[in-house]
Amino acid sequence: MILGTTVVLALRAINRHKLRSFLTTLGIIIGVAAVVTMVTLGNGATAAVREQISSLGANVLQLRPGQGFGRGGGGPRPPDFKEQDLTAIANQLTGVRAVAPIVQSSGTAIYEGNNWSTSVYGTTSAYSEVQQWKVADGRLFMPEEEEAGSPVCIIGNTVRNNLFQRADPVGKRMRIKGVSCQVIGVLTTRGQGGFGDQDDVVVMPIKFVQRRFTGDRDISQIMVAVDDAYDTSVVQASLEQLMRERRKIKPGADDNFNVFDTKQISDTLTGTTTILTQIVGTVAAISLLVGGIGIMNIMLVSVTERTREIGIRLAIGAVASEVLTQFLVEAIVLSCLGGLIGLVLALVASIAIAPLMQVPFIFNIQVNLIAFAFSAAIGVIFGYFPARRAAALNPIDALRHE
Amino acid sequence: MSADPIISLRGVTKNYGSGATAFQALKGVDLDIAQGDFVAVMGPSGSGKSTTMNILGCLDVPTTGAFLFKGRHVETLDRDQRALLRRRYLGFVFQGFNLLARTTALENVELPLLYRGEDRRTRQIAGMAALDKVGLKDWWDHTPAELSGGQQQRVAIARAIVTQPDVLLADEPTGNLDSERSVEIMQLLTDLNRNSGITVLMVTHEPDMAAFARTIVHFKDGLVERVDQGAMA
Ligand SMILES: Nc1ncnc2c1ncn2[C@@H]1O[C@H](COP(=O)(O)OP(=O)(O)OP(=O)(O)O)[C@@H](O)[C@H]1O
Numbered sequence: 001m002i003l004g005t006t007v008v009l010a011l012r013a014i015n016r017h018k019l020r021s022f023l024t025t026l027g028i029i030i031g032v033a034a035v036v037t038m039v040t041l042g043n044g045a046t047a048a049v050r051e052q053i054s055s056l057g058a059n060v061l062q063l064r065p066g067q068g069f070g071r072g073g074g075g076p077r078p079p080d081f082k083e084q085d086l087t088a089i090a091n092q093l094t095g096v097r098a099v100a101p102i103v104q105s106s107g108t109a110i111y112e113g114n115n116w117s118t119s120v121y122g123t124t125s126a127y128s129e130v131q132q133w134k135v136a137d138g139r140l141f142m143p144e145e146e147e148a149g150s151p152v153c154i155i156g157n158t159v160r161n162n163l164f165q166r167a168d169p170v171g172k173r174m175r176i177k178g179v180s181c182q183v184i185g186v187l188t189t190r191g192q193g194g195f196g197d198q199d200d201v202v203v204m205p206i207k208f209v210q211r212r213f214t215g216d217r218d219i220s221q222i223m224v225a226v227d228d229a230y231d232t233s234v235v236q237a238s239l240e241q242l243m244r245e246r247r248k249i250k251p252g253a254d255d256n257f258n259v260f261d262t263k264q265i266s267d268t269l270t271g272t273t274t275i276l277t278q279i280v281g282t283v284a285a286i287s288l289l290v291g292g293i294g295i296m297n298i299m300l301v302s303v304t305e306r307t308r309e310i311g312i313r314l315a316i317g318a319v320a321s322e323v324l325t326q327f328l329v330e331a332i333v334l335s336c337l338g339g340l341i342g343l344v345l346a347l348v349a350s351i352a353i354a355p356l357m358q359v360p361f362i363f364n365i366q367v368n369l370i371a372f373a374f375s376a377a378i379g380v381i382f383g384y385f386p387a388r389r390a391a392a393l394n395p396i397d398a399l400r401h402e
Numbered sequence: 403m404s405a406d407p408i409i410s411l412r413g414v415t416k417n418y419g420s421g422a423t424a425f426q427a428l429k430g431v432d433l434d435i436a437q438g439d440f441v442a443v444m445g446p447s448g449s450g451k452s453t454t455m456n457i458l459g460c461l462d463v464p465t466t467g468a469f470l471f472k473g474r475h476v477e478t479l480d481r482d483q484r485a486l487l488r489r490r491y492l493g494f495v496f497q498g499f500n501l502l503a504r505t506t507a508l509e510n511v512e513l514p515l516l517y518r519g520e521d522r523r524t525r526q527i528a529g530m531a532a533l534d535k536v537g538l539k540d541w542w543d544h545t546p547a548e549l550s551g552g553q554q555q556r557v558a559i560a561r562a563i564v565t566q567p568d569v570l571l572a573d574e575p576t577g578n579l580d581s582e583r584s585v586e587i588m589q590l591l592t593d594l595n596r597n598s599g600i601t602v603l604m605v606t607h608e609p610d611m612a613a614f615a616r617t618i619v620h621f622k623d624g625l626v627e628r629v630d631q632g633a634m635a
């Protein structure tokens with residue numbers, strides 16, 4: 001028997017029983033849509049986290065005074081770092097790509113009656129190298145501006161939007177903590193991260209911030225970018241050794257500073273999102289399986305319902321394998337159709353939900369293919385068994401069926 | 403009428419169930435049907451008429467005994483071979499019409515041709531010709547729900563004859579129809595028998611209907627009681 005005939009019969013049967021066909025397909029539609037949407041959004045979330053992490057700078061060691069988060073307790077506050085520490089790190093350690101000092105302050109920025117409370121970072125242009133921050137508009141500090149501690153600043157996008165709205169801020173003068181400064185650049189947008197709004201910042205030459213805001217020459221934090229060719233943990237160990245020597249810590253005594261490897265956060269966060277994606281994906285896969293069982297269920301019921309029809313077909317000369325093929329083709333067509341509709345729904349849902357979750361939409365061909373192949377396979381497997389039962393019926397018994 | 407019977411049953415028995423509930427519906431039926439005959443099968447309820455028709459229609463197999471169709475043993479054939487025999491040589495009309503629901507008259511009639519692998523055009527021409535023969539040409543696009551009982555049975559007959567079978571088997575084809583519709587169906591069967599040369603076997607309870615046949619076979623208690631020849635001659 002020609003396969004085309006069975007396909008014609010299967011399509012006719014689907015067309016004549018639209019509600020039944022729809023219900024059969026529904027499980028697969030929901031299953032496929034759920035799996036693909038979940039995995040797509042999960043991948044987007046992972047990518048978003050990676051993006052945020054890379055904003056911390058890859059392989060960056062953060063050197064801070066004190067014993068680190070939540071430790072230290074009483075006693076005198078450990079001293080901040082000096083400029084000599086900076087030069088020592090840059091000159092005596094191997095595997096250091098760039099070193100940037102940071103002095104942090106905060107205050108209100110004012111421009112033509114708009115004011116905005118923000119963070120002020122005093123640093124050098126090495127900061128842009130360490131953090132892989134780029135200037136979208138304008139320029140970085142000139143060496144002579146750094147040397148002199150000139151009143152120039154580079155602003156983040158949030159500050160720009162709140163102070164300047166649509167106007168071009170480069171070249172304008174604004175006031176920060178009551179001091180006038182010239183805007184020389186705007187940073188590229190980095191977005192809302194797990195670490196707060198990273199665009200809500202004003203970056204200035206460190207000497208300016210020290211002189212006008214903090215009043216001393218201390219450095220509260222040093223960022224050390226490790227060269228890709230070197231092992232971060234080795235560089236971290238030698239950095240710790242160097243600082244112990246420079247801060248004259250006796251052997252056996254605790255450090256009065258801490259070195260934090262940003263890669264630790266990155267690994268932890270990436271791991272967490274990957275696990276989350278896997279869990280959500282598994283749950284969605286189970287729903288796809290449930291959809292498949294739904295197909296099997298409806299095929300079984302439909303075979304029972306259609307026993308007389310099967311009897312008629314057998315009585316007028318259909319061979320069992322033809323009835324089987326017809327049911328199989330019906331199941332495959334329905335589940336493939338369901339799979340396709342599910343994929344389209346997933347696409348629409350992902351595109352709609354991704355911006356709400358503030359994650360990028362990433363089309364993953366693999367997930368789509370796997371989900372579709374799985375739905376087709378479900379059609380074949382779960383369509384086959386009820387169909388075989390149908391075809392095995394004796395025509396007379398099938399006809400007598402009420 | 404040719405000398406060689408188209409259908410022969412020899413010592414055919416049929417048992418239903420097993421053990422305590424076992425029941426012998428046919429107890430050794432011997433029967434010859436000549437090519438081109440119009441046979442009415444009569445007998446009390448439960449005497450085995452339908453059981454015999456199902457065996458003749460290759461829908462069921464005898465428990466013991468031989469069934470020869472055109473000189474070939476059918477009882478030794480497997481399911482698929484019997485299906486092909488039905489497809490090639492037999493047309494079956496049931497008491498309950500047994501049309502596919504939500505399917506037009508033409509599509510119902512075309513169905514056996516579809517299983518024969520005929521192309522769309524051939525199916526349509528033959529299907530319309532068969533519908534024309536039963537007088538339902540203008541009703542081709544109606545579904546069973548939109549047709550009267552008599553019309554449905556005529557569609558069923560069109561479906562049975564669309565393949566130009568050698569034998570048309572009808573189990574109480576008028577059982578669900580009033581006498582006027584019944585006479586129409588009988589005239590149709592007579593016409594098919596005379597003008598298309600189809601051998602017709604028909605189960606009926608009504609002597610009026612049986613009167614259309616040439617041969618009447620009487621069943622009783624799972625056996626052929628007697629055969630009346632030439633009722634119409
Ligand atoms: N599938 C079956 N299982 C068990 N017994 C059956 C089955 N089919 C028929 N019988 C029994 O076999 C006997 C013959 O049945 P059959 O249907 O051949 O009778 P019939 O002559 O066609 O009767 P009616 O005129 O009522 O249609 C009956 O006693 C019936 O109960």
Ligand SMILES: [Mg+2]
Nearest residue numbers: 451452453573
């Ligand atoms: Mg009967």
